[in-house]
Amino acid sequence: MQPIFFTKLTTASTCYIILNYLEHPVLPLDYTHLAQKMTHEETGISADGLIILLPSDQADAKAIFYNKDGSLANTCANGLKLIGYHLAEIGRFTEPSITIETRTTLATLSLDHSIISVDLGIPYPLNNLSTPLTLNSPISEFCEEISTSSENWEADTISIGNPHFIIYTDDDHEYFQDEMKYLSSQNDVNIGVLTIIHPSEVLLTTYERGLGFTSSCGTNAAAAIASAVARRLVKPYDWVTVHCRGADLQLKWDENGHLIEKGSCTKVCCGTYFYQEQE
Numbered sequence: 001m002q003p004i005f006f007t008k009l010t011t012a013s014t015c016y017i018i019l020n021y022l023e024h025p026v027l028p029l030d031y032t033h034l035a036q037k038m039t040h041e042e043t044g045i046s047a048d049g050l051i052i053l054l055p056s057d058q059a060d061a062k063a064i065f066y067n068k069d070g071s072l073a074n075t076c077a078n079g080l081k082l083i084g085y086h087l088a089e090i091g092r093f094t095e096p097s098i099t100i101e102t103r104t105t106l107a108t109l110s111l112d113h114s115i116i117s118v119d120l121g122i123p124y125p126l127n128n129l130s131t132p133l134t135l136n137s138p139i140s141e142f143c144e145e146i147s148t149s150s151e152n153w154e155a156d157t158i159s160i161g162n163p164h165f166i167i168y169t170d171d172d173h174e175y176f177q178d179e180m181k182y183l184s185s186q187n188d189v190n191i192g193v194l195t196i197i198h199p200s201e202v203l204l205t206t207y208e209r210g211l212g213f214t215s216s217c218g219t220n221a222a223a224a225i226a227s228a229v230a231r232r233l234v235k236p237y238d239w240v241t242v243h244c245r246g247a248d249l250q251l252k253w254d255e256n257g258h259l260i261e262k263g264s265c266t267k268v269c270c271g272t273y274f275y276q277e278q279e
């Protein structure tokens with residue numbers, strides 16, 4: 001049995017477990033298996049994912065994100081906010097901003113009183129990761145036709161460090177549940193179904209790869225705002241409220257074409273988990 005010290009935190013109705021190896025050598029474990037066990041409701045402490053924090057050569061820290069099923073996620077906006085909160089709490093967030101290296105991005109975090117902002121960087125069309133999405137991008141550059149066995153859909157396919165499909169509708173999002181699961185597993189992406197309520201308010205349902213339907217997903221919301229701003233359906237440079245299944249997120253396309261997400265975080269608990277490697 002391997003004792004593992006953890007911190008569990010929550011933001012926007014999602015929970016993540018952080019294992020902090022910034023000052024101690026990383027334990028040589030099967031982290032895919034550990035993520036499955038630790039995030040599970042019975043064998044663990046229930047969470048949306050597991051975050052391993054490591055020292056970085058290029059940033060203040062490096063984060064490895066594991067989804068609930070043990071798969072690796074390139075980045076995670078809610079997780080990055082929680083990392084900011086955790087680092088502030090342990091006295092490692094002393095500058096106005098810090099950077100976190102992820103598998104695909106360098107995210108900048110800033111702290112204003114208790115609100116953490118995450119600069120997720122520039123969005124890209126999924127099929128062209130060398131040409132950023134801008135306010136002048138034609139819709140044909142990021143919109144693709146995708147198929148399920150029963151229907152053809154149009155989806156905006158966007159990377160914000162991890163891959164997302166955004167599908168627009170004015171119908172009840174519940175109708176899309178089966179298609180969202182199918183499209184996520186067929187294409188190995190996160191799926192968002194989006195309704196524009198107002199130029200500064202949208203409704204988003206997210207099905208995350210490696211997890212399922214989520215209370216909120218920060219990077220899916222960022223991809224949704226990137227898509228909606230590029231289509232001139234919501235305003236750039238202003239905060240937009242994204243109503244997700246379990247919480248509201250605040251996002252903005254800023255003057256540099258970066259996607260920013262902000263929100264508050266809370267520590268749930270910390271303690272020692274006893275990892276049974278053989279089960």
Ligand SMILES: N[C@@H](CCC[C@H](N)C(=O)O)C(=O)O
Pocket residue numbers: 067072073074075076077078079162163190208209210211216217218219220
């Ligand atoms: N919930 C996260 C995103 C997690 C990653 C995703 N499941 C993937 O594998 O790409 C967020 O808040 O951004």
